[in-house]
Amino acid sequence: MKKIIKFFQNHLLVSVIIVALVFGLAGGIAGTLIARSYLIDSSYNFSSGKYTDQGIVISNPKNVIVQQDVKIDETIKAVSGSLVGIYKKQQPAKSGEAFVLENFYKLSEPSGQGFIISSDGWIITGLELEKVYADYVVITADKKIYAITRAQSDNLTGFNFIQVAAKDLPVRKFAENQEVKRGSSAVNVNWLGASWISSVRGFSGKSGLVKSSDSASKKLVLNEKLPAEFSSAMVFNLAGDALGLVDSSGEVEPMSRFKGVIKNLFQGKIAQRASLGVNYLDLSQLVAVSEQNNLGQKGALVYQDQKGVAVLKSRPAEASGLRQGDIIISVDNTEINQDNDLADIIQGYAPGDKIILTFLRAGEEKDAEIVLGEQK
Numbered sequence: 568m569k570k571i572i573k574f575f576q577n578h579l580l581v582s583v584i585i586v587a588l589v590f591g592l593a594g595g596i597a598g599t600l601i602a603r604s605y606l607i608d609s610s611y612n613f614s615s616g617k618y619t620d621q622g623i624v625i626s627n628p629k630n631v632i633v634q635q636d637v638k639i640d641e642t643i644k645a646v647s648g649s650l651v652g653i654y655k656k657q658q659p660a661k662s663g664e665a666f667v668l669e670n671f672y673k674l675s676e677p678s679g680q681g682f683i684i685s686s687d688g689w690i691i692t693g694l695e696l697e698k699v700y701a702d703y704v705v706i707t708a709d710k711k712i713y714a715i716t717r718a719q720s721d722n723l724t725g726f727n728f729i730q731v732a733a734k735d736l737p738v739r740k741f742a743e744n745q746e747v748k749r750g751s752s753a754v755n756v757n758w759l760g761a762s763w764i765s766s767v768r769g770f771s772g773k774s775g776l777v778k779s780s781d782s783a784s785k786k787l788v789l790n791e792k793l794p795a796e797f798s799s800a801m802v803f804n805l806a807g808d809a810l811g812l813v814d815s816s817g818e819v820e821p822m823s824r825f826k827g828v829i830k831n832l833f834q835g836k837i838a839q840r841a842s843l844g845v846n847y848l849d850l851s852q853l854v855a856v857s858e859q860n861n862l863g864q865k866g867a868l869v870y871q872d873q874k875g876v877a878v879l880k881s882r883p884a885e886a887s888g889l890r891q892g893d894i895i896i897s898v899d900n901t902e903i904n905q906d907n908d909l910a911d912i913i914q915g916y917a918p919g920d921k922i923i924l925t926f927l928r929a930g931e932e933k934d935a936e937i938v939l940g941e942q943k
Contacts, residue, residue: 635752638805642754643762645807648708648737652677652758653694653729656704672706680758681705681729682801682812684829688713688733691726691825693799693815705731719838721828723782723914723942724820726812728829728838741822742808744770744785745906753789753810757800765789767810770821776852777872780843780884780913781942787811787819823911830917840942841916843909844882845889846872851905865904866927867895887924887935894927913939 655678660670679694696703700718707713713731720727747767755763770785787802793813802810802819811819828838847867855862862868869884869891871877877891878884889895896903898912899922916922918941925934 639754639764642803642805642807643756646739646756646803649683649739650758651681651683651690652706653679653681653692653703654706656702677758678703680799683736683738686736686738688731688736689832690729691812692729693726696727696729700729721838723840724824725814728832740808742804742810744821744823744911747810752805754803755793755797755800757797761796763793763797765791776848777846777870778849778910780845780910782910785821785908785911787821789819793817824914826915827917839918841913841918841939842882842942843913843939844879844884845869846877847909849908862894867903867909869893883937883940887937895924896927897925898922
């Protein structure tokens with residue numbers, strides 16, 4: 568041992584080189600392990616567990632896997648309080664009566680489900696209750712039972728609005744269409760506690776180039792078709808904002824489509840839709856053959872439909888002087904473009920609302936103050 572120590576003392580340079588080689592080798596091994604863990608591209612497919620067969624793939628999943636899983640569970644728990652079950656009214660038990668199952672509401676057997684849209688008891692549902700609402704009750708997540716005081720139907724979407732005598736109900740924010748991003752996660756939740764994890768594909772419009780300002784044009788499209796039990800269920804993003812409502816055919820109505828009619832309800836009016844009264848072409852969907860006839864890449868060109876009508880008679884657009892060939896470029900400073908369709912913007916208003924509509928006529932910019940009417 569003394570000879571070894573004496574050797575290293577007499578050969579200091581050799582000692583330094585050997586120590587450097589040892590640490591270099593150890594550093595190389597550690598670096599390889601780190602690179603293998605963090606730098607090599609990898610992905611995680613939810614092929615097992617609670618999200619089986621739901622198409623979620625996360626690239627480079629270091630830490631993200633757990634965070635995504637936890638975030639989805641947090642979202643489901645957060646939004647569940649805004650969902651309600653709708654049940655056929657049962658008779659209460661008489662004093663001293665023996666146990667009778669019919670005196671209880673079976674939570675697993677709802678007639679329908681709904682989503683709370685106001686803290687004072689307004690609820691939207693796919694269940695048709697306008698004429699029979701007195702025969703049903705609403706049960707909230709905290710198992711409180713509420714009688715339904717009134718109901719109205721929405722003829723445009725087929726959904727219905729009901730109100731219960733309640734206060735301080737939990738509500739969720741409605742996401743605007745422009746906030747909905749392709750590829751973002753979508754959490755579908757129903758009253759019975761089932762959930763379905765998907766992602767946003769985008770929006771789909773009605774077939775045909777000519778659109779009507781009085782008929783909202785877009786549906787929210789998910790990458791997976793929802794199972795039947797999610798009819799009237801809600802779709803949320805990971806922030807817990809409401810993206811849309813699933814109809815009976817499995818399509819998703821964006822929540823922005825309900826803004827105007829809900830505003831009417833809040834003002835004590837009937838569920839009525841706003842009307843502008845023009846047919847138009849979405850210029851963001853057209854590309855000019857040459858610069859000579861280029862109209863730009865945005866705006867709504869007032870244009871005739873198959874019946875030859877561009878501006879409907881006795882509607883606000885006609886009263887304001889709009890005519891075929893005008894290009895509507897904004898409504899209340901909201902620009903008409905590929906993210907903001909004219910019909911979707913108009914359906915965010917209620918009948919009687921005043922708007923400032925900006926349009927181009929022969930290249931000259933003009934403004935028109937218009938009071939929106941009611942759809943017939």
